[in-house]
Amino acid sequence: MSFIRSGSVAALLALAVLPSTSVAAEGDRVGFASRPRQAEIKAAFPAGATVTGEVEVECVVADKGALAECKVLSEYPMNRGFGDAALGLSDRYKAKLKDEAGASSVGRKISYSLDFLAPGDANPDWMRKPTAEEMAGVFPVAAVKAGVDGRASIRCRVTVEGFLDRCKVLSETPPGMGFGPAALALSPQFRMSPKIRGGQKVESEISLPIAWAGIADGGFAPLGKKRLIIDPPWKSAPSLAQVEAAWPKGAEGLDTGQAAIRCRLKGDGGLQSCDVISEIPKGKGFGKAAEALAEHFVVSLAPGDAKVANLVQVDVPVRFRAPGAGGRQLTKPRWIQMAxxxxxxxxxxxxxxxxxxxxxxxxxxxxxxxxxxLTDCQAVREDPVGLDFAASAMIVAGTMRMNPWTTEGEPVDAQRIRLPIRFEDAPEEQQAEETPAAPAAPAKP
Known part of the structure:
Protein backbone atom coordinates (compact mmCIF):
# COMPACT_ATOMS: atom_id res chain seq x y z
CA MET A 1 0.00 0.00 0.00
CA SER A 2 1.26 3.47 -0.75
CA PHE A 3 1.36 6.23 1.84
CA ILE A 4 1.74 9.99 1.80
CA ARG A 5 2.75 12.42 4.48
CA SER A 6 -0.10 13.76 6.55
CA GLY A 7 0.38 16.48 9.14
CA SER A 8 3.72 16.94 10.82
CA VAL A 9 6.44 14.33 10.46
CA ALA A 10 9.26 15.03 12.90
CA ALA A 11 12.02 12.99 11.27
CA LEU A 12 10.81 11.03 8.30
CA LEU A 13 14.25 10.64 6.78
CA ALA A 14 17.06 9.86 9.17
CA LEU A 15 19.56 8.20 6.89
CA ALA A 16 23.34 8.28 7.15
CA VAL A 17 26.19 6.47 5.47
CA LEU A 18 29.02 5.11 7.56
CA PRO A 19 31.92 4.66 5.13
CA SER A 20 34.67 5.23 7.69
CA THR A 21 33.13 4.01 10.94
CA SER A 22 31.18 0.82 11.43
CA VAL A 23 29.78 -0.85 14.52
CA ALA A 24 29.79 -4.49 15.47
CA ALA A 25 28.73 -6.03 18.74
CA GLU A 26 27.88 -9.38 20.25
CA GLY A 27 24.21 -10.09 20.91
CA ASP A 28 21.86 -7.18 20.37
CA ARG A 29 23.49 -4.26 18.60
CA VAL A 30 25.36 -1.72 20.73
CA GLY A 31 25.54 1.73 19.19
CA PHE A 32 27.79 4.73 19.62
CA ALA A 33 26.53 7.90 21.28
CA SER A 34 29.43 9.93 19.86
CA ARG A 35 32.37 9.46 17.50
CA PRO A 36 35.44 11.49 16.53
CA ARG A 37 34.87 14.30 14.05
CA GLN A 38 36.38 14.09 10.57
CA ALA A 39 38.77 16.92 11.49
CA GLU A 40 40.06 14.85 14.42
CA ILE A 41 40.58 11.80 12.21
CA LYS A 42 42.41 13.92 9.66
CA ALA A 43 44.62 15.46 12.37
CA ALA A 44 45.56 11.96 13.60
CA PHE A 45 47.00 10.94 10.21
CA PRO A 46 50.43 9.42 11.02
CA ALA A 47 53.45 11.58 10.22
CA GLY A 48 55.38 10.20 7.27
CA ALA A 49 52.50 8.07 5.92
CA THR A 50 51.66 8.67 2.25
CA VAL A 51 48.84 6.20 1.61
CA THR A 52 45.39 5.59 3.07
CA GLY A 53 45.30 3.39 6.16
CA GLU A 54 42.44 1.19 7.32
CA VAL A 55 42.15 -0.03 10.91
CA GLU A 56 39.63 -2.01 12.96
CA VAL A 57 39.70 -1.73 16.75
CA GLU A 58 37.88 -3.78 19.38
CA CYS A 59 37.13 -2.42 22.86
CA VAL A 60 35.07 -3.12 25.97
CA VAL A 61 32.32 -0.72 27.05
CA ALA A 62 33.17 0.75 30.45
CA ASP A 63 31.27 3.00 32.86
CA LYS A 64 29.53 6.01 31.32
CA GLY A 65 30.03 4.52 27.82
CA ALA A 66 33.79 5.05 27.70
CA LEU A 67 35.88 2.50 25.79
CA ALA A 68 38.50 0.41 27.58
CA GLU A 69 40.89 -2.46 26.84
CA CYS A 70 41.09 -1.44 23.17
CA LYS A 71 43.19 -3.50 20.78
CA VAL A 72 43.85 -3.45 17.05
CA LEU A 73 42.12 -6.31 15.20
CA SER A 74 43.41 -5.41 11.74
CA GLU A 75 45.63 -2.76 10.21
CA TYR A 76 46.48 -2.07 6.57
CA PRO A 77 49.13 -1.25 5.64
CA MET A 78 51.02 -2.40 8.72
CA ASN A 79 53.85 -0.62 10.49
CA ARG A 80 52.86 2.83 9.23
CA GLY A 81 51.41 4.09 12.51
CA PHE A 82 47.73 3.69 11.60
CA GLY A 83 46.98 1.24 14.43
CA ASP A 84 48.39 3.57 17.06
CA ALA A 85 46.51 6.49 15.51
CA ALA A 86 43.22 4.59 15.73
CA LEU A 87 43.86 3.61 19.35
CA GLY A 88 44.65 7.24 20.11
CA LEU A 89 41.13 8.19 19.02
CA SER A 90 39.39 5.65 21.26
CA ASP A 91 38.71 8.33 23.89
CA ARG A 92 36.67 10.24 21.30
CA TYR A 93 34.14 7.41 21.19
CA LYS A 94 31.30 6.95 23.65
CA ALA A 95 29.04 3.90 23.53
CA LYS A 96 25.34 4.04 24.28
CA LEU A 97 24.66 2.73 27.77
CA LYS A 98 21.89 0.43 26.52
CA ASP A 99 21.59 -1.71 23.41
CA GLU A 100 18.60 -1.81 21.07
CA ALA A 101 16.84 -4.29 23.37
CA GLY A 102 17.31 -2.06 26.40
CA ALA A 103 20.01 -4.19 28.05
CA SER A 104 23.11 -2.64 29.58
CA SER A 105 26.11 -2.24 27.27
CA VAL A 106 28.69 -2.07 30.07
CA GLY A 107 31.19 -4.90 29.93
CA ARG A 108 30.39 -5.90 26.39
CA LYS A 109 32.64 -5.79 23.35
CA ILE A 110 32.21 -3.20 20.64
CA SER A 111 34.32 -2.39 17.60
CA TYR A 112 34.94 0.50 15.27
CA SER A 113 36.81 0.88 11.99
CA LEU A 114 38.60 3.97 10.74
CA ASP A 115 39.95 5.06 7.37
CA PHE A 116 42.79 7.58 7.49
CA LEU A 117 42.50 9.14 4.04
CA ALA A 118 45.61 10.16 2.15
CA PRO A 119 45.41 13.34 0.02
CA GLY A 120 43.29 12.69 -3.07
CA ASP A 121 41.59 9.60 -1.65
CA ALA A 122 37.92 9.54 -0.70
CA ASN A 123 35.27 7.24 0.70
CA PRO A 124 31.80 6.89 -0.85
CA ASP A 125 29.60 9.92 -0.29
CA TRP A 126 26.03 10.81 -1.14
CA MET A 127 25.00 12.01 -4.56
CA ARG A 128 21.33 11.27 -3.96
CA LYS A 129 19.28 10.10 -0.98
CA PRO A 130 15.66 8.95 -1.21
CA THR A 131 13.06 11.65 -0.71
CA ALA A 132 10.51 11.67 2.09
CA GLU A 133 7.82 10.62 -0.39
CA GLU A 134 9.92 7.68 -1.57
CA MET A 135 10.52 6.64 2.04
CA ALA A 136 6.80 6.85 2.69
CA GLY A 137 6.04 4.84 -0.44
CA VAL A 138 7.73 1.71 0.94
CA PHE A 139 6.59 2.07 4.57
CA PRO A 140 5.53 -1.46 5.59
CA VAL A 141 1.79 -2.05 5.72
CA ALA A 142 2.18 -4.14 8.90
CA ALA A 143 3.87 -1.22 10.64
CA VAL A 144 1.09 1.15 9.58
CA LYS A 145 -1.54 -1.16 11.04
CA ALA A 146 0.47 -1.49 14.26
CA GLY A 147 1.09 2.27 14.40
CA VAL A 148 4.85 1.93 14.96
CA ASP A 149 7.95 3.57 13.54
CA GLY A 150 10.99 1.52 12.63
CA ARG A 151 14.49 1.36 11.28
CA ALA A 152 16.75 -1.01 9.42
CA SER A 153 20.38 -1.35 8.51
CA ILE A 154 21.53 -2.73 5.17
CA ARG A 155 24.96 -3.45 3.76
CA CYS A 156 25.63 -2.82 0.05
CA ARG A 157 28.42 -2.84 -2.48
CA VAL A 158 29.17 0.51 -4.09
CA THR A 159 30.29 -0.02 -7.68
CA VAL A 160 32.85 2.15 -9.46
CA GLU A 161 29.89 3.94 -11.08
CA GLY A 162 28.40 4.76 -7.67
CA PHE A 163 25.52 2.26 -7.97
CA LEU A 164 24.46 0.25 -4.92
CA ASP A 165 23.95 -3.46 -5.39
CA ARG A 166 24.20 -6.84 -3.64
CA CYS A 167 22.42 -5.26 -0.68
CA LYS A 168 21.42 -7.39 2.29
CA VAL A 169 19.65 -6.69 5.55
CA LEU A 170 21.84 -6.50 8.66
CA SER A 171 19.12 -5.68 11.18
CA GLU A 172 15.58 -4.33 11.50
CA THR A 173 13.63 -2.91 14.43
CA PRO A 174 11.00 -3.92 15.35
CA PRO A 175 11.62 -7.35 13.83
CA GLY A 176 9.11 -8.90 11.46
CA MET A 177 7.42 -5.62 10.51
CA GLY A 178 9.00 -5.38 7.07
CA PHE A 179 11.47 -2.54 7.59
CA GLY A 180 14.38 -4.64 6.27
CA PRO A 181 12.69 -5.37 2.90
CA ALA A 182 11.55 -1.73 2.77
CA ALA A 183 15.16 -0.57 3.10
CA LEU A 184 16.22 -2.93 0.29
CA ALA A 185 13.41 -1.54 -1.86
CA LEU A 186 14.92 1.94 -1.58
CA SER A 187 18.46 0.94 -2.60
CA PRO A 188 18.02 1.22 -6.40
CA GLN A 189 17.18 4.92 -5.93
CA PHE A 190 20.44 5.71 -4.10
CA ARG A 191 23.53 7.06 -5.80
CA MET A 192 26.95 7.66 -4.28
CA SER A 193 30.33 8.87 -5.37
CA PRO A 194 32.66 5.84 -5.53
CA LYS A 195 35.57 5.05 -3.28
CA ILE A 196 38.89 6.54 -4.47
CA ARG A 197 42.23 4.96 -3.68
CA GLY A 198 45.46 6.08 -5.29
CA GLY A 199 43.50 8.21 -7.72
CA GLN A 200 41.49 5.21 -8.98
CA LYS A 201 37.81 4.34 -8.50
CA VAL A 202 37.42 1.04 -6.64
CA GLU A 203 34.50 -1.02 -5.36
CA SER A 204 33.65 -0.81 -1.67
CA GLU A 205 31.06 -1.83 0.91
CA ILE A 206 29.02 0.44 3.14
CA SER A 207 26.49 0.10 5.93
CA LEU A 208 23.33 2.20 5.66
CA PRO A 209 21.14 2.81 8.71
CA ILE A 210 17.67 3.96 7.62
CA ALA A 211 15.00 5.22 10.00
CA TRP A 212 11.32 5.98 9.49
CA ALA A 213 9.65 8.30 11.98
CA GLY A 214 6.23 9.93 12.16
CA ILE A 215 3.84 7.01 11.79
CA ALA A 216 3.20 6.81 15.55
CA ASP A 217 2.09 10.45 15.45
CA GLY A 218 -0.16 10.00 12.44
CA GLY A 219 2.49 11.04 9.96
CA PHE A 220 1.21 8.80 7.16
CA ALA A 221 -2.16 8.37 5.53
CA PRO A 222 -3.11 5.63 3.04
CA LEU A 223 -3.60 6.53 -0.60
CA GLY A 224 -6.92 4.81 -1.10
CA LYS A 225 -6.61 1.07 -1.74
CA LYS A 226 -3.66 1.21 -4.09
CA ARG A 227 -0.81 -1.20 -3.42
CA LEU A 228 2.81 -0.57 -4.33
CA ILE A 229 4.97 -3.49 -5.47
CA ILE A 230 8.69 -3.42 -6.07
CA ASP A 231 10.80 -5.93 -7.97
CA PRO A 232 7.94 -8.10 -9.31
CA PRO A 233 8.45 -11.29 -11.35
CA TRP A 234 8.71 -10.01 -14.91
CA LYS A 235 7.25 -11.90 -17.84
CA SER A 236 9.26 -9.69 -20.17
CA ALA A 237 11.56 -6.70 -19.79
CA PRO A 238 13.67 -4.49 -22.08
CA SER A 239 16.67 -6.12 -23.70
CA LEU A 240 20.18 -4.73 -23.53
CA ALA A 241 19.82 -3.45 -27.09
CA GLN A 242 16.61 -1.60 -26.19
CA VAL A 243 18.18 -0.04 -23.09
CA GLU A 244 21.23 1.09 -25.05
CA ALA A 245 19.00 2.49 -27.81
CA ALA A 246 17.16 4.56 -25.18
CA TRP A 247 20.38 6.31 -24.08
CA PRO A 248 19.38 10.00 -24.12
CA LYS A 249 21.04 12.45 -26.52
CA GLY A 250 21.38 14.94 -23.68
CA ALA A 251 23.69 12.52 -21.83
CA GLU A 252 26.57 12.89 -24.28
CA GLY A 253 29.87 12.71 -22.43
CA LEU A 254 28.43 10.78 -19.47
CA ASP A 255 29.22 7.16 -18.67
CA THR A 256 26.16 6.28 -16.57
CA GLY A 257 22.79 7.49 -15.39
CA GLN A 258 19.80 6.14 -13.56
CA ALA A 259 16.11 6.76 -13.10
CA ALA A 260 13.09 5.21 -11.43
CA ILE A 261 9.50 5.31 -12.63
CA ARG A 262 6.23 4.51 -10.89
CA CYS A 263 3.54 3.04 -13.12
CA ARG A 264 0.03 1.69 -12.90
CA LEU A 265 -0.48 -1.96 -13.74
CA LYS A 266 -2.75 -3.04 -16.59
CA GLY A 267 -4.87 -6.17 -16.57
CA ASP A 268 -2.48 -7.95 -18.94
CA GLY A 269 0.56 -7.14 -16.75
CA GLY A 270 1.74 -4.21 -18.84
CA LEU A 271 2.56 -0.77 -17.44
CA GLN A 272 0.72 2.49 -18.01
CA SER A 273 0.55 6.09 -16.72
CA CYS A 274 4.20 6.14 -15.62
CA ASP A 275 5.75 9.03 -13.70
CA VAL A 276 9.43 9.69 -13.05
CA ILE A 277 10.12 9.50 -9.30
CA SER A 278 13.92 9.87 -9.41
CA GLU A 279 16.58 10.81 -11.96
CA ILE A 280 20.38 11.05 -11.63
CA PRO A 281 21.79 13.28 -12.94
CA LYS A 282 18.80 15.52 -13.52
CA GLY A 283 18.11 17.26 -16.81
CA LYS A 284 19.98 14.77 -19.00
CA GLY A 285 16.96 12.83 -20.24
CA PHE A 286 17.26 9.64 -18.19
CA GLY A 287 13.75 10.01 -16.76
CA LYS A 288 12.16 10.25 -20.20
CA ALA A 289 14.34 7.37 -21.40
CA ALA A 290 13.03 5.18 -18.57
CA GLU A 291 9.44 6.15 -19.42
CA ALA A 292 10.07 5.18 -23.05
CA LEU A 293 11.16 1.69 -21.92
CA ALA A 294 7.97 1.13 -19.91
CA GLU A 295 6.16 -0.44 -22.89
CA HIS A 296 8.61 -3.36 -22.85
CA PHE A 297 7.82 -4.39 -19.25
CA VAL A 298 5.15 -7.00 -18.52
CA VAL A 299 4.58 -8.45 -15.04
CA SER A 300 3.86 -12.17 -14.63
CA LEU A 301 0.36 -12.27 -13.19
CA ALA A 302 -1.21 -15.23 -11.44
CA PRO A 303 -4.75 -16.31 -12.37
CA GLY A 304 -7.20 -13.85 -10.90
CA ASP A 305 -4.67 -11.01 -10.53
CA ALA A 306 -6.11 -9.14 -13.50
CA LYS A 307 -9.19 -8.28 -11.43
CA VAL A 308 -7.17 -6.15 -9.01
CA ALA A 309 -4.44 -4.98 -11.38
CA ASN A 310 -5.87 -1.46 -11.50
CA LEU A 311 -5.19 -1.14 -7.75
CA VAL A 312 -1.48 -1.86 -8.16
CA GLN A 313 1.42 0.50 -8.76
CA VAL A 314 4.89 -0.71 -9.72
CA ASP A 315 8.24 0.98 -9.09
CA VAL A 316 10.82 0.25 -11.79
CA PRO A 317 14.49 1.23 -11.41
CA VAL A 318 16.54 1.62 -14.61
CA ARG A 319 20.32 1.86 -14.79
CA PHE A 320 21.80 3.29 -17.96
CA ARG A 321 25.33 2.74 -19.19
CA ALA A 322 26.74 4.44 -22.27
CA PRO A 323 26.24 2.11 -25.28
CA GLY A 324 29.08 -0.39 -25.49
CA ALA A 325 30.47 0.60 -22.08
CA GLY A 326 30.06 -2.83 -20.48
CA GLY A 327 30.39 -3.26 -16.74
CA ARG A 328 27.27 -5.33 -16.13
CA GLN A 329 27.58 -8.34 -13.83
CA LEU A 330 25.13 -11.15 -13.18
CA THR A 331 26.10 -12.50 -9.78
CA LYS A 332 22.85 -13.54 -8.11
CA PRO A 333 20.15 -14.54 -10.59
CA ARG A 334 16.62 -14.59 -9.20
CA TRP A 335 14.91 -17.68 -10.54
CA ILE A 336 11.27 -17.51 -11.57
CA GLN A 337 11.32 -21.14 -12.69
CA MET A 338 13.78 -23.46 -10.98
CA ALA A 339 14.73 -26.90 -12.18
CA LEU A 374 19.11 -20.09 -20.87
CA THR A 375 20.44 -20.83 -24.33
CA ASP A 376 23.70 -21.64 -26.13
CA CYS A 377 24.75 -23.83 -23.20
CA GLN A 378 28.26 -25.28 -23.27
CA ALA A 379 29.80 -28.00 -21.12
CA VAL A 380 32.26 -26.71 -18.52
CA ARG A 381 32.96 -29.87 -16.53
CA GLU A 382 31.37 -33.02 -15.21
CA ASP A 383 32.03 -35.44 -12.37
CA PRO A 384 32.47 -38.32 -12.99
CA VAL A 385 33.75 -37.60 -16.49
CA GLY A 386 32.55 -39.38 -19.59
CA LEU A 387 29.06 -40.26 -18.31
CA ASP A 388 27.07 -37.42 -19.96
CA PHE A 389 26.33 -35.42 -16.81
CA ALA A 390 27.22 -32.15 -18.57
CA ALA A 391 24.94 -33.00 -21.50
CA SER A 392 22.12 -33.76 -19.07
CA ALA A 393 22.75 -30.45 -17.30
CA MET A 394 22.16 -28.67 -20.62
CA ILE A 395 18.75 -30.32 -20.87
CA VAL A 396 17.80 -29.24 -17.35
CA ALA A 397 19.06 -25.68 -17.93
CA GLY A 398 16.61 -25.37 -20.81
CA THR A 399 13.70 -25.73 -18.38
CA MET A 400 14.78 -22.84 -16.14
CA ARG A 401 14.03 -19.12 -16.29
CA MET A 402 15.32 -16.18 -14.27
CA ASN A 403 13.79 -12.77 -13.70
CA PRO A 404 14.84 -10.83 -16.83
CA TRP A 405 15.30 -7.54 -14.92
CA THR A 406 17.62 -7.22 -11.93
CA THR A 407 16.71 -5.67 -8.59
CA GLU A 408 19.17 -2.90 -9.35
CA GLY A 409 17.54 -2.07 -12.70
CA GLU A 410 19.39 -3.76 -15.55
CA PRO A 411 18.59 -6.42 -18.18
CA VAL A 412 20.11 -9.87 -17.80
CA ASP A 413 20.28 -10.80 -21.47
CA ALA A 414 23.53 -11.23 -23.38
CA GLN A 415 25.31 -12.35 -20.21
CA ARG A 416 26.75 -15.76 -19.47
CA ILE A 417 26.06 -17.69 -16.30
CA ARG A 418 27.81 -20.78 -14.97
CA LEU A 419 25.26 -23.26 -13.68
CA PRO A 420 26.00 -26.42 -11.65
CA ILE A 421 23.36 -29.18 -11.74
CA ARG A 422 23.62 -32.12 -9.33
CA PHE A 423 22.02 -35.42 -10.25
CA GLU A 424 21.00 -38.26 -7.95
CA ASP A 425 19.38 -41.40 -9.31
CA ALA A 426 16.64 -43.14 -7.36
CA PRO A 427 17.21 -46.79 -6.30
CA GLU A 428 15.88 -49.40 -8.72
CA GLU A 429 13.11 -50.51 -6.35
CA GLN A 430 11.92 -46.89 -6.03
CA GLN A 431 11.98 -46.47 -9.80
CA ALA A 432 9.81 -49.59 -10.10
CA GLU A 433 7.30 -48.16 -7.61
CA GLU A 434 7.17 -44.79 -9.44
CA THR A 435 6.91 -46.29 -12.96
CA PRO A 436 3.26 -46.81 -13.96
CA ALA A 437 2.36 -50.33 -14.95
CA ALA A 438 1.88 -51.02 -18.66
CA PRO A 439 -1.77 -51.39 -19.71
CA ALA A 440 -3.03 -54.94 -20.05
CA ALA A 441 -3.20 -56.34 -23.56
CA PRO A 442 -6.75 -56.43 -24.98
CA ALA A 443 -8.44 -59.84 -24.96
CA LYS A 444 -8.48 -61.66 -28.28
CA PRO A 445 -11.89 -62.06 -29.82
Missing part, protein backbone atom coordinates in the same frame (compact mmCIF):
# COMPACT_ATOMS: atom_id res chain seq x y z
CA UNK A 340 11.96 -29.28 -11.12
CA UNK A 341 12.91 -32.53 -9.41
CA UNK A 342 11.03 -34.46 -12.09
CA UNK A 343 13.00 -32.78 -14.89
CA UNK A 344 16.31 -33.54 -13.17
CA UNK A 345 15.28 -37.16 -12.63
CA UNK A 346 14.19 -37.61 -16.25
CA UNK A 347 17.47 -36.11 -17.48
CA UNK A 348 19.65 -38.51 -15.47
CA UNK A 349 22.14 -39.84 -18.03
CA UNK A 350 21.64 -43.43 -19.17
CA UNK A 351 25.42 -43.85 -19.52
CA UNK A 352 25.82 -43.25 -15.79
CA UNK A 353 22.95 -45.58 -14.93
CA UNK A 354 24.42 -48.37 -17.04
CA UNK A 355 27.77 -47.86 -15.33
CA UNK A 356 26.11 -48.19 -11.92
CA UNK A 357 26.82 -44.57 -10.99
CA UNK A 358 23.98 -43.11 -8.93
CA UNK A 359 25.01 -39.45 -8.60
CA UNK A 360 27.04 -36.88 -10.44
CA UNK A 361 27.55 -33.22 -11.29
CA UNK A 362 27.26 -31.36 -14.56
CA UNK A 363 28.40 -27.74 -14.91
CA UNK A 364 27.40 -25.70 -17.95
CA UNK A 365 27.88 -22.14 -19.15
CA UNK A 366 24.77 -20.62 -20.74
CA UNK A 367 23.77 -17.34 -22.38
CA UNK A 368 20.74 -15.57 -20.89
CA UNK A 369 18.01 -14.34 -23.24
CA UNK A 370 15.86 -11.22 -22.87
CA UNK A 371 13.10 -13.45 -21.42
CA UNK A 372 15.45 -14.90 -18.79
CA UNK A 373 15.79 -18.24 -20.58
Missing amino acids: QAEAVALAFPQAARKAGVRNGLGVVSCMVTAEGR
